[in-house]
Amino acid sequence: MTSKKRYKSFTNTDELDGIKITPERKNQSEHINWFPGHMNKAIREIKAKLKMIDLVLELRDARAPMSTGNSALIEAIGNKNRLIIFNKSNLVDEKDLINWKKWLKKNSINFLFINALEKDSAQRVITKAKELILARHEGEVDAKKKEKFSLMMIGLPNTGKSTLINSIAGRKSTKTADKPGYTRRQQWIRVEETLELMDTPGIMPPKIATYKEGLYLAAIHAIPSKIVDEETTACFLIKYLLEKKSLEFQQRYNLNSLEVDYLTILPEIAVYRKCLIKGGLIDYERVYRIVTQDFREGKLGLHCFQYPKE
Ligand SMILES: Nc1nc2c(ncn2[C@@H]2O[C@H](COP(=O)(O)OP(=O)(O)OP(=O)(O)O)[C@@H](O)[C@H]2O)c(=O)[nH]1
Ligand SMILES: [Mg+2]
Structure with missing residues (x-):
């Protein structure tokens, strides 16, 4: 709906000062949190099913490898064998991927970087998962004969759990959407006689450590816009891209310069993308x-918000 309040005059950029526009103008100590009741229930349900599971596949978003971890989930799975899968790696720069892989190897963490939309990634996940399960049973009688593999997918909302299950199954067995919190209940998906996967609802950390991490999670859409509005997310992203001197950003919106304040950028994008209404309003x-x-x-462009700690 069009309301006067939503639009500011393009010709008078001073008016921008009058509106709530940046994270700075909001209370910086403000905490971003999103932990609806169904997530608590989902943690309890994960715990209840663990006994049947051979391996937990923890999905994270490769654009925020640390912030998409969740200590509440790790605690819930206890000492269950776990493979960390960094999904959406097709959206991350190769240099960042190399740095992360080095760091993860150095810290002896079981991991994979994938793109859940690709069949090849699905195959790599299954091969690695079986390898880890068999390695844990090594030395046990009949370990190599293990005939059934039960895997559980866990992780933050919108990290691609259901998508990966569908890629592995080769069919649309569970619903997906670019909408954090879409899966609401557990579901077993039988891929074949010897392989079954459990889809679970995305679960947020009960407390997001810092405001900045909350913004990363909003940017990758692990948090819905009803919690962090699009204005806050977009302004954060513009500042981030200006700081990074992103040429892809400059080219996409035909920007004159990256050496400017983000407030200058908003009208430029508006003009270039024709986000104007009658009277030159934006x-x-x-x-x-x-x-x-x-x-x-x-x-x-391809981005990763976080660098590995030395
Ligand atoms: N670019 C890209 N998009 C992906 C990838 N994997 C999943 N997506 C998209 O991410 C969105 C969320 O995918 P879902 O599989 O529904 O995510 P989920 O983890 O099941 O989400 P919840 O059910 O909310 O916990 C969908 O629009 C997918 O198409 C990927 O590797 N790359
Ligand atoms: Mg889902």
Whole structure:
């Protein structure tokens, strides 16, 4: 719906000062949190099923490898064997991937970087999962004859758990959507006689450590816009891309310079993408949506918010 309040005059950029526009203008100590009741229930249900599971596949988003971990989930699975899968690696720069792989190897962590939409990734997950399960049973009588593998998919919302299950199964066995919190209940998916997978609802950490991490999670869409609005997410992203001097960002919106304040960028994008309404007013909501969506689809370059700790 069009409301006067949503639009600011393009010709008078001073008006921008009048509106709530940046994280700075909000309370910086503000905490971002999203932990609806069904997530608590989902943790209890994971614990209840662990006995039947050979290996837990923990899905994370490769654009925020640390912030998409969840200590509450790790605690819930206890000492169950775990493989960490960094999904959406097609949206991450090769250099970042190399750094992370080095760090993970050095720390003896079982991991894979994948793109859940690809068949080849699904195959790599199954091969590695079976390898880890058999290695744990090594030395046991009949270990090599283990005939049935039960895997459980866990992780934050929207990390691609259901998508990976469908790629492994080779059919649409569970529903997916670019909507955090889409899967609401556990579901077993039988891939073949010898392989079954459990889909689970995405679970957030009960407390997100810092405001910045909350913004990373909003940017990759692990948190819905009803919790962090698109204005906050888009302004954070624009500042991040300016700081990184992203040429893809500059080219996509035909920006004059990256050496400017992000407030200068908003009208530029609006003009270039025709987010204007009668009287030269800017539809800011549309600008925010375009930037957020383009970033999530990798159209503003390949990025990773976090670097491995030395
Ligand atoms: N670019 C890209 N998109 C992906 C990848 N994997 C999943 N997606 C997309 O991410 C969105 C979320 O996927 P889902 O599989 O529904 O995520 P989920 O982890 O099951 O989410 P919840 O059910 O909310 O916990 C969908 O739009 C997928 O198409 C990937 O490797 N690369
Ligand atoms: Mg799901």
